[in-house]
Amino acid sequence: MYFVIAGGGEVGFHLAKALLESSHEVMLLESDRRRAQVIEEKLGSVVLNAPADEGRYQLEAGCQRADAVIAVTGEDPANLIICQLAKWKCNVPRVIARVNDPKNEIVFKALGIDETISSTRVIMNVIEQELPSGGFLPLMPLTGSHLELIEAEIAAGTPSAGKSIGSLGLPEGAAIGGIVRKGAVVHADDTTKLLVGDRIVVLSPTKDEAGVRKALFG
Amino acid sequence: MNIVIVGCGRVGAFLAGQLDKAGHAVTIVDLDRGSFVHLPQGFGGTTLLGNGTDLEVLRTAGIDKADAVFALTQGDNRNLMAAQIARQIFGVKRVIAKVNDPIRAALYRAHEISTVSRTTILGTLLEAMLMGDAEVGKVLIEKSKAAEAAMAGELG
Numbered sequence: 001m002y003f004v005i006a007g008g009g010e011v012g013f014h015l016a017k018a019l020l021e022s023s024h025e026v027m028l029l030e031s032d033r034r035r036a037q038v039i040e041e042k043l044g045s046v047v048l049n050a051p052a053d054e055g056r057y058q059l060e061a062g063c064q065r066a067d068a069v070i071a072v073t074g075e076d077p078a079n080l081i082i083c084q085l086a087k088w089k090c091n092v093p094r095v096i097a098r099v100n101d102p103k104n105e106i107v108f109k110a111l112g113i114d115e116t117i118s119s120t121r122v123i124m125n126v127i128e129q130e131l132p133s134g135g136f137l138p139l140m141p142l143t144g145s146h147l148e149l150i151e152a153e154i155a156a157g158t159p160s161a162g163k164s165i166g167s168l169g170l171p172e173g174a175a176i177g178g179i180v181r182k183g184a185v186v187h188a189d190d191t192t193k194l195l196v197g198d199r200i201v202v203l204s205p206t207k208d209e210a211g212v213r214k215a216l217f218g
Numbered sequence: 219m220n221i222v223i224v225g226c227g228r229v230g231a232f233l234a235g236q237l238d239k240a241g242h243a244v245t246i247v248d249l250d251r252g253s254f255v256h257l258p259q260g261f262g263g264t265t266l267l268g269n270g271t272d273l274e275v276l277r278t279a280g281i282d283k284a285d286a287v288f289a290l291t292q293g294d295n296r297n298l299m300a301a302q303i304a305r306q307i308f309g310v311k312r313v314i315a316k317v318n319d320p321i322r323a324a325l326y327r328a329h330e331i332s333t334v335s336r337t338t339i340l341g342t343l344l345e346a347m348l349m350g351d352a353e354v355g356k357v358l359i360e361k362s363k364a365a366e367a368a369m370a371g372e373l374g
Contacts, residue, residue, distance in 0.1 A: 085325070
């Protein structure tokens with residue numbers, strides 16, 4: 001397969017090397033001249049010394065026939081724009097973006113880039129399989145909407161503990177989808193009271209995330 | 219109107235000052251505290267230190283209640299990201315991004331983001347001035363001169 005990699009940092013370099021070793025065809029775009037020379041020295045003529053966020057260089061790199069474009073620069077805005085250009089201008093069937101700030105996974109998905117990789121998130125998942133107590137964790141965006149799924153745990157001392165759902169003052173458009181209590185799913189309606197130890201799943205418009213947090217945790 | 223401006227360089231600061239004077243509620247965001255010196259004296263809006271492509275920072279800036287958002291940092295990509303967050307995630311009606319690369323400016327315009335390219339706007343104006351075509355920049359130049367005179371006047 002043919003892969004275009006945007007960004008020749010450590011991630012881009014090792015990715016290109018690994019793909020070449022498994023007999024794929026690779027073109028790596030790197031805007032820094034000296035860095036591009038270093039990579040060319042090591043990997044051969046698979047480097048284009050040019051910025052990947054400009055359409056003409058994506059064309060020069062052959063994005064029109066690429067099976068995938070992978071944007072792995074250290075800048076999230078650049079990775080977003082590179083992927084959007086590849087999708088819109090070159091009709092690349094698959095685009096993958098590295099996100100440095102894990103919050104941007106949700107942003108990228110909302111803006112049409114479905115495949116993201118966050119090294120922070122990968123490491124976090126290894127360290128903590130569990131939600132920290134009293135935690136509030138935006139889980140994932142729902143594709144094709146501006147909604148996201150949030151998981152929260154009601155701990156002792158959480159302001160919403162003991163309150164009915166109807167009295168929480170959740171933002172309009174946000175809803176508690178379910179409660180996990182002692183390992184079982186409890187139906188949630190306005191009269192249901194939240195108890196200490198409950199894990200809840202909230203559906204919320206992405207823009208109202210802060211309002212949901214306030215309603216639950218004060 | 220509630221207006222959020224991302225990027226407090228010369229353009230962002232100038233626009234913030236004009237809109238503040240016209241009575242709008244302006245919040246201006248920049249990564250560098252030092253950049254707020256560009257704001258005119260007596261600026262009555264809010265300054266916020268932070269990254270204008272960060273969801274939390276934009277929320278703090280009040281983007282969910284903004285009537286208009288301008289993305290005016292020095293980076294085209296940052297501007298396009300901030301503008302898309304405003305338009306697509308927060309549903310802000312009027313969003314304008316400064317995008318100096320004409321190709322990206324045209325492409326994103328086709329995707330619901332109003333873009334303004336200094337490259338083509340200034341270039342077109344300069345060409346018209348050289349060719350003696352006064353029509354092209356007539357109103358623009360008059361208004362700019364008035365704003366410049368006002369700013370110079372304020373400095374005494």
